[in-house]
Amino acid sequence: MAVATEAIxxxxxxxxxxxxxGAVAALERATFSVGEGEFVAVxxxxxxxxxxxxxxxxGILASSSGEALLRGTLIAGPRRDIGVVFQSPVLFPWxxxxxxxxxxxxxxxxxxxxHEQVGVDLLALVGLKGFERKxxxxxxxxxxxxxxxxxALVHDPAMLLMDxxxxxxxxxxxxxxxxxxxxxxxxxxxxxxxxxxSIPEAVFLAxxxxxxxxxxxxxxxxxxxxxxxxxxxxxxxxxxxxxxxRHIRHLFNVQGRIDA
Amino acid sequence: xxxxxxxxxxxAIFAGSLGAWEAIVRAFAIPIFILPPPSQVALALYRxxxxxxxxxxxxxxxxxxxxxxxxxxxLGFFLGTxxxxxxxxxxxxxxxxxxxxxxxxxxxxxxxxxxxxLGLTSxxxxxxxxxxxxxxxxxxxxxxxxxxxxxxLMRSLAASDGQIFWMLRLPNALPFVMAGLDVAMIFALIxxxxxEFVGAQRGLGxxxxxxxFNMDVSGQFSILLILSFVGLVLNRGIMLIRKRVMFWxxxxxxxxxxxxxxxxxxxxxxxxxxxxxxx
Ligand SMILES: Nc1ncnc2c1ncn2[C@@H]1O[C@H](COP(=O)(O)OP(=O)(O)OP(=O)(O)O)[C@@H](O)[C@H]1O
Ligand SMILES: [Mg+2]
Numbered sequence: 222m223a224v225a226t227e228a229i230x231x232x233x234x235x236x237x238x239x240x241x242x243g244a245v246a247a248l249e250r251a252t253f254s255v256g257e258g259e260f261v262a263v264x265x266x267x268x269x270x271x272x273x274x275x276x277x278x279x280g281i282l283a284s285s286s287g288e289a290l291l292r293g294t295l296i297a298g299p300r301r302d303i304g305v306v307f308q309s310p311v312l313f314p315w316x317x318x319x320x321x322x323x324x325x326x327x328x329x330x331x332x333x334x335x336h337e338q339v340g341v342d343l344l345a346l347v348g349l350k351g352f353e354r355k356x357x358x359x360x361x362x363x364x365x366x367x368x369x370x371x372x373a374l375v376h377d378p379a380m381l382l383m384d385x386x387x388x389x390x391x392x393x394x395x396x397x398x399x400x401x402x403x404x405x406x407x408x409x410x411x412x413x414x415x416x417x418x419s420i421p422e423a424v425f426l427a428x429x430x431x432x433x434x435x436x437x438x439x440x441x442x443x444x445x446x447x448x449x450x451x452x453x454x455x456x457x458x459x460x461x462x463x464x465x466x467r468h469i470r471h472l473f474n475v476q477g478r479i480d481a
Numbered sequence: 482x483x484x485x486x487x488x489x490x491x492x493a494i495f496a497g498s499l500g501a502w503e504a505i506v507r508a509f510a511i512p513i514f515i516l517p518p519p520s521q522v523a524l525a526l527y528r529x530x531x532x533x534x535x536x537x538x539x540x541x542x543x544x545x546x547x548x549x550x551x552x553x554x555x556l557g558f559f560l561g562t563x564x565x566x567x568x569x570x571x572x573x574x575x576x577x578x579x580x581x582x583x584x585x586x587x588x589x590x591x592x593x594x595x596x597x598x599l600g601l602t603s604x605x606x607x608x609x610x611x612x613x614x615x616x617x618x619x620x621x622x623x624x625x626x627x628x629x630x631x632x633x634l635m636r637s638l639a640a641s642d643g644q645i646f647w648m649l650r651l652p653n654a655l656p657f658v659m660a661g662l663d664v665a666m667i668f669a670l671i672x673x674x675x676x677e678f679v680g681a682q683r684g685l686g687x688x689x690x691x692x693x694f695n696m697d698v699s700g701q702f703s704i705l706l707i708l709s710f711v712g713l714v715l716n717r718g719i720m721l722i723r724k725r726v727m728f729w730x731x732x733x734x735x736x737x738x739x740x741x742x743x744x745x746x747x748x749x750x751x752x753x754x755x756x757x758x759x760x
Contacts, residue, residue, distance in 0.1 A: 279637045299639040311630045315652045315729040327648065328638045356729050 227293070228380055228412035229255040229278065234287035235437075236273050246437035247273040250287065253431055253440055257292075257379075260406055260413045262423035264469065265433030271416045274438070275384045278414065279305050291380065301329055304373030304411075306383040310365035312357040318344065318368055319353040325376040336375060343371045346408075347401060363394040370402070380412040388418060396454055399425055407451055421457060424448075424465045432472050441472055517699035526703040534688075539707060541683040542673055545601060546715070549608020550669035554662060556609065557616025564617075565624035566646065578617065586611045587675045594680045604681065608672035612665035619661030623654025656730065659723045666715045674708070 236248040248270035276282035280299040322340040347367040387395045432442040506518040529535035597603035677686025692700040
């Protein structure tokens with residue numbers, strides 16, 4: 222068992238929410254692992270527990286049973302070696318773009334001095350050079366989401382957890398962001414767990430696509446995508462790509478749930 | 482050019498209504514102790530300031546108002562913070578807060594004057610009492626209204642509760658607090674004046690009261706004029722502070738810079754919906 226090279230290990234992980242109308246099983250005995258430096262996408266119907274899974278991994282939600290490990294240690298709360306990107310940018314309007322990016326540095330008291338340049342460089346990497354002193358409301362939705370990604374990278378975490386980061390963007394911006402994310406990932410080689418509703422997006426970005434069932438979410442399939450990188454947008458027109466997408470969509474159809 | 486014309490029209494309307502007022506009072510020979518003409522009000526205003534009488538009382542009322550405002554807002558802010566941040570404080574205090582909130586606070590003025598005398602103290606306390614609640618309620622709401630996603634983000638960064646308070650909840654509450662201050666400022670003025678009505682030796686409210694006894698209606702009008710001007714200036718003052726404190730708020734920036742397409746609501750605007758307040 223190669224524990225040392227496993228960035229994320231999830232075994233029989235379940236989560237049941239207690240609500241007024243009784244218990245809601247959101248996640249049921251999910252088991253999978255993600256290797257160090259791997260890009261893994263998670264797709265599944267709405268409400269199948271994807272965000273729940275991500276919150277557990279981020280250490281801000283306790284699981285009901287089973288275990289989740291990051292780099293071999295049980296998750297016992299938020300950790301400093303992960304960066305999280307949510308569905309919305311979640312920027313602070315009273316902070317400038319650069320100050321928003323440096324939020325993890327401020328919270329974890331890593332020292333502004335050495336990180337300011339890191340922040341500026343990262344912003345340039347996502348195409349936001351010159352926007353350091355702007356406020357979030359001066360940016361478009363896609364630009365704001367890029368700020369959020371920069372913020373998740375600034376403290377150089379080994380792992381990125383992304384919850385439908387491009388869900389709110391229009392198709393064009395979304396494709397552009399997919400290319401940028403791939404570029405950043407190729408440059409930095411972080412472990413990425415990427416949640417999405419979009420099967421093509423998952424296939425385009427990921428080394429592996431985890432397919433989840435409808436609620437309560439269980440793991441249905443683990444699809445390896447062996448397309449050469451860097452993948453251009455054109456790859457979406459290739460038969461291999463189409464075959465992957467069809468396969469995953471078929472899994473959903475068998476489930477009786479079409480969601481992409 | 483357009484601006485000049487607007488100003489001219491505004492002035493013309495103002496002069497016209499004053500003229501009409503003057504003309505109506507003269508034409509119908511309305512007694513001066515019912516409705517004085519503007520000329521008499523202006524005269525009263527001039528005499529009051531020339532003799533130094535108004536300035537003296539104005540200064541006193543301003544002092545009461547500002548002290549009451551500061552004391553009331555500070556208490557409201559800190560108690561609101563305690564209630565919002567501590568379950569137990571909320572549990573034990575909230576019933577009383579609700580009870581007091583539905584009470585018209587100015588109705589306490591007679592009692593307060595009995596307890597604290599005719600001097601400055603009773604006025605400051607009464608002003609503070611009415612200024613207190615807008616701050617209390619708005620601070621509470623503001624601190625609790627921090628976006629869940631932002632709290633999740635902070636927690637995912639392993640932020641302490643203290644950090645979440647200072648870096649997220651407090652700045653998030655500022656628009657609410659400023660809206661509270663806005664209301665509290667005017668409330669404090671009302672509180673001070675009402676307490677002066679009940680019993681005082683100095684102040685514009687006391688002056689109105691004594692002019693009323695003497696049927697000096699022109700004088701009362703002139704003081705009302707001063708009071709509305711004071712209210713306006715105090716309000717401007719709060720707005721200036723707001724501009725400095727909330728430098729990031731897009732509504733404080735000139736509108737020309739953003740076109741509707743560029744304006745992105747999601748991460749942007751801190752919109753304060755201040756709680757309804759009563760005096
Ligand atoms: N705090 C909560 N309390 C109670 N039930 C919850 C809570 N959060 C989520 N759930 C329920 O758990 C289930 C899974 O929610 P989750 O947010 O993980 O879904 P998801 O896969 O992220 O959905 P989507 O793709 O729409 O974002 C849903 O049925 C939801 O109603
Ligand atoms: Mg979700």
